[in-house]
Amino acid sequence: xxxxxxxxxxxxxxxxxxxxxxxxxxxxxxxxxxxxxxxxxxxxxxxxxxxxxxxxxxxxxxxxxxxxxxxxxxxxxxxxxxxxxxxxxxxxxxxxxxxxxxxxxxxxxxxxxxxxxxxxxxxxxxxxxxxxxxxxxxxxxxxxxxxxxxxxxxxxxxxxxxxxxxxxxxxxxxxxxxxxxxxxxxxxxxxxxxxxxxxxxxxxxxxxx
Numbered sequence: 001x002x003x004x005x006x007x008x009x010x011x012x013x014x015x016x017x018x019x020x021x022x023x024x025x026x027x028x029x030x031x032x033x034x035x036x037x038x039x040x041x042x043x044x045x046x047x048x049x050x051x052x053x054x055x056x057x058x059x060x061x062x063x064x065x066x067x068x069x070x071x072x073x074x075x076x077x078x079x080x081x082x083x084x085x086x087x088x089x090x091x092x093x094x095x096x097x098x099x100x101x102x103x104x105x106x107x108x109x110x111x112x113x114x115x116x117x118x119x120x121x122x123x124x125x126x127x128x129x130x131x132x133x134x135x136x137x138x139x140x141x142x143x144x145x146x147x148x149x150x151x152x153x154x155x156x157x158x159x160x161x162x163x164x165x166x167x168x169x170x171x172x173x174x175x176x177x178x179x180x181x182x183x184x185x186x187x188x189x190x191x192x193x194x195x196x197x198x199x200x201x202x203x204x205x206x207x208x209x
Contacts, residue, residue, distance in 0.1 A: 010143075013060065014098035017139045018132065019053035021099050022046070022106065025131030042114035057139075064146040071153030074160045081148040091144055096136035103128045 026034040038046045071079055104124050111118050 011098060014095045015102055016053040016057050017135050018099035018102040019050045021132035021135040022103055023050050025127050028130055029127055042110040064150055068149050068153045071156045075156055079149045079152050082151055085144055085148050088144055091140035092136055095140050096133055099132040099136055100128045103132055
């Protein structure tokens with residue numbers, strides 16, 4: 001997978017992770033009333049979006065763990081992790097930045113759609129940091145573990161499932177018809193037979209007398 005595709009996947013995962021952080025922000029901010037606030041007014045779409053995002057993240061994580069586990073079973077031992085992966089701090093910083101930007105923009109758009117007073121950007125950044133940073137840290141840790149092993153796991157599974165090339169049927173049939181060992185056994189009696197000189201026919205010998 002090219003570097004551009006890797007970053008597209010990373011951004012998509014960060015956007016999905018921002019919805020999990022959004023849930024945490026509302027839980028910290030509104031407590032028991034968080035679900036009612038999220039399902040009312042301009043936030044009515046959010047419960048479905050959050051469930052979809054969290055479910056997609058769970059499906060991706062399960063699929064990645066399954067691929068790594070299958071590769072370990074086929075290889076009979078642990079996989080060698082890729083040491084060229086970005087550092088954990090870089091992954092956390094990148095994921096947190098994307099999640100915080102998505103959360104802030106989402107809240108501003110919701111306020112504009114509801115016709116409410118725009119919330120303070122500083123307040124949004126504060127609550128966003130409290131909710132998005134823990135999710136970014138956990139997601140980056142899991143993502144780095146998977147990315148370090150997923151490449152070698154996919155390569156190993158592909159190598160294990162590549163079918164062996166079939167021998168040429170014509171060559172196989174010819175090899176079965178002409179067996180050098182059998183041909184040698186057929187020639188042995190002929191080689192052991194003594195060579196005798198044959199005389200002229202009997203009719204010619206009688207006439208010469």
